[in-house]
Amino acid sequence: MTVEEQMGRITPYIAxxxxxxxxxxxxxxxxFFFIIFGSADHIAVGEWHYAVDFLPQSAAVALMACLVPGLIARRAQLTGRLGIRSGSPATIQWLLRAAFLSILSALMLGAAIAFLWLVSDVATLHWRHALGIKIIYGAALGAWVTWRVLRRMVGGAPLI
Known part of the structure; x- marks a missing residue:
């Protein structure tokens, strides 16, 4: 199987x-938005409210978006359903290191977003807007972390 064929098979898996x-x-x-903020019409942005919630959300998303798909891919590699990129499946230590770096990067992003909200002139957000922003942020961050981890784990490996 050519490299192009292998990449053609692995890309849909990662996607x-x-x-x-x-x-x-x-x-x-x-x-978690509804658990933390309830269903109030307007959500306070500043101080320890909406803005700062980007920090724990970032850490949780990064952890789950790294470990869950990574462990699934590792199991698929160990059982022979998914090819191996570098000769051996990713180790648990590699996954934990990837999770740590993902969390660290996500926390920096979350802190930057929180800072921007805190220095903005926005005091409150309507709950629909606040919820939409949280959903889009969590989805985008989760997709980015998962894509990076899986590309490093299985990019170029054949699907078996």
Whole structure:
């Protein structure tokens, strides 16, 4: 099988897992939004409210978007359903290191977003807008983390 054929088979796998991660992280973000902020008409942005919630959301999304798809891909590699890129399946230590770096990067992004909200002139957001932003952010971050992890784990490996 040529490299082009292998990449053609692995790309849909990565795309599918990335989309699943985006949907799940967006849905979990919506659930936690209602748990934390309830159904108030307007959500306070400043101080320890909406803006700062980007920090724990970022960490949680990065952790789940890295570990869950990574462990699924590793299991598929170990059982022979998914090819291996570099001669051996990703180790648990590699996945934990990837999770740590993903969380660290996501926390920096979350802190930057929180800072921008805190220095903005926005005092409150209508709950629909606040929820929409949280869903889109969680989905986009989850997709980005999953895509990066899976590209490093299985990019170029054949689907078996």
């Amino acid at each position: 599918r897992e990335t989309i699943v991660s985006a949907v799940i992280n967006g849905a979990i973000g919506a659930l």
